[in-house]
Structures are given as structure tokens and as C-alpha cells.
Amino acid sequence: MNNTQAHHLPVIAIDGPSASGKGTVAQLVAEKLGFAYLDSGALYRVVAFAAHQNNIAWDDANAVAACAKSLQIKFVHEQVLLNGQDISNEIRTELMGKGASQVAVHAPVRAALVDLQHSFLQAPGLVADGRDMGTVIFPSAPLKIFLTASTEVRAQRRYKQLLGKNQPANYDNILQDLQERDARDKGRASAPLVMAEHAILLETDNLSIADAVNMVLDAYQKCNA
Numbered sequence: 001m002n003n004t005q006a007h008h009l010p011v012i013a014i015d016g017p018s019a020s021g022k023g024t025v026a027q028l029v030a031e032k033l034g035f036a037y038l039d040s041g042a043l044y045r046v047v048a049f050a051a052h053q054n055n056i057a058w059d060d061a062n063a064v065a066a067c068a069k070s071l072q073i074k075f076v077h078e079q080v081l082l083n084g085q086d087i088s089n090e091i092r093t094e095l096m097g098k099g100a101s102q103v104a105v106h107a108p109v110r111a112a113l114v115d116l117q118h119s120f121l122q123a124p125g126l127v128a129d130g131r132d133m134g135t136v137i138f139p140s141a142p143l144k145i146f147l148t149a150s151t152e153v154r155a156q157r158r159y160k161q162l163l164g165k166n167q168p169a170n171y172d173n174i175l176q177d178l179q180e181r182d183a184r185d186k187g188r189a190s191a192p193l194v195m196a197e198h199a200i201l202l203e204t205d206n207l208s209i210a211d212a213v214n215m216v217l218d219a220y221q222k223c224n225a
């Protein structure tokens, strides 16, 4: 599909901080609408993982960017493949979340991932989640959502999520990590986490997953009416 054709396809951009529920809500919305789904955070996690494997420091912007450009990343069903190898579990650790946030501060690393993110746009449409979907990657998305929840609620959700996966979890450490990650993701110079102009704010502290999904679907129907 060329750029002009892709330009007319609808994108629902869902941005927000860690553990707000973006991924869960975005995937369910994509399923309901039969849209493609982009988990942009997974791309930064893959870059952090690959850099780590190659002994490249996460603060070495040029080396990490060169590494990012050299990677062949594919999403096949639920799996994330790096150069053909399934690394879905390896990138989902708290360490790789932290690494992803650190490599994501570098403008050349972000630039290396732009075309790949655009390539996810296909008919009949795309739901994309991340930090800069509505501000930088898909600025003309007809629907932009800023999905958030208080830090305490997000820490509680992450805590339960880790326990559910039989991974070690300590609420206080999770809370501290989230605060650090929020500060880094919001405070960086390049494509910081901010609510896009015209985005709808969805605070999910007191919303179920189903409620949040329905609110996004309703908003999408309204913007098409």
C-alpha cells in the first residue's frame, strides 16, 4: 500500500503512561473493529533487549540507534520476533520496560522506528498504542485517546499482573519504578508523553476494562457520524 492510500485509513491513537491499560484496551478495540494493532512500546523493548544482548549501553544514543536500524522485527499473531527468534517473554520483563524507556529518550532511536510504525497501517484501519501515537507518529488520527489512571492504581494493576504471571512483585518497588518511568517518558526532549491536542481524556481509576473499551468504541462511532 502506498502512502497516499494509507493516508485515508482511520487510526485510533491511544497514548498514556505505563500500566494504564492502553495495551489491553487497544487490543480489544482493534478486535471489535477488525483493525490492525500496533504495540509501539514493544518496539522500544526489542531495541533495549537487542542493545543489552550486544553489550551496548542504553545511554549510548548513536550505538543504540545503529543497533535499532539493523534489527528485523516482526509481530506474528501474539509473538514478537527479532531476526526470526521469538522474544515475546524476554521483552516483557520490568528490566526491559526500564531499558525501553531509557533508549526511547534518544531522537535517533525514535527516528529509526518511524517507518516500521507507519507500516502497521493497513485496511480497514489501525489501533496504535504508545506514548506519541497521536502527537508524532499518527498526528492526523481521527480519534486520539489519552488513557490514564493514578500512579497507585497503575502500580496495583501491575502488581496483580506480575503475580498472575508468577513473577516476583513488590508493590513499593513497582510504584517507584512507575514514578521514575513516568518522569523520564514525560520529561524527555524528543516526543515526550503529552496529551495530544483534541485527544479525549479517559481516566480509568474507576472504570472496568469493558467500560473503557466501550467508551473508545462510542467515541469512534461519534467521530464517524
Ligand SMILES: Nc1ncnc2c1ncn2[C@@H]1O[C@H](COP(=O)(O)OP(=O)(O)OP(=O)(O)O)[C@@H](O)[C@H]1O
Pocket: 016, 017, 018, 019, 020, 021, 022, 023, 024, 025, 041, 097, 157, 158, 160, 161, 204, 207, 208, 209, 212
Ligand atoms: N480498567 C481497568 N481495570 C482493571 N484492570 C485493568 C484495567 N485496564 C487494564 N487493567 C489491567 O492492568 C494491567 C496493565 O494493563 P496493560 O498492560 O494493558 O497496560 P499498558 O498501559 O499497556 O502498560 P505498558 O505501557 O507498561 O505496556 C493488566 O493486567 C490489565 O489487565
Ligand SMILES: Nc1ccn([C@H]2C[C@H](O)[C@@H](COP(=O)(O)O)O2)c(=O)n1
Pocket: 018, 019, 040, 041, 042, 044, 045, 097, 100, 101, 104, 105, 129, 130, 131, 132, 133, 181, 185
Ligand atoms: N510510542 C512509544 C512507546 C513506548 N515508548 C517507550 C517509553 C516506555 O516507558 C517504554 C516501554 O513502553 P510500554 O511497553 O511499557 O508501553 O517504551 C515510547 O517512548 N514511545
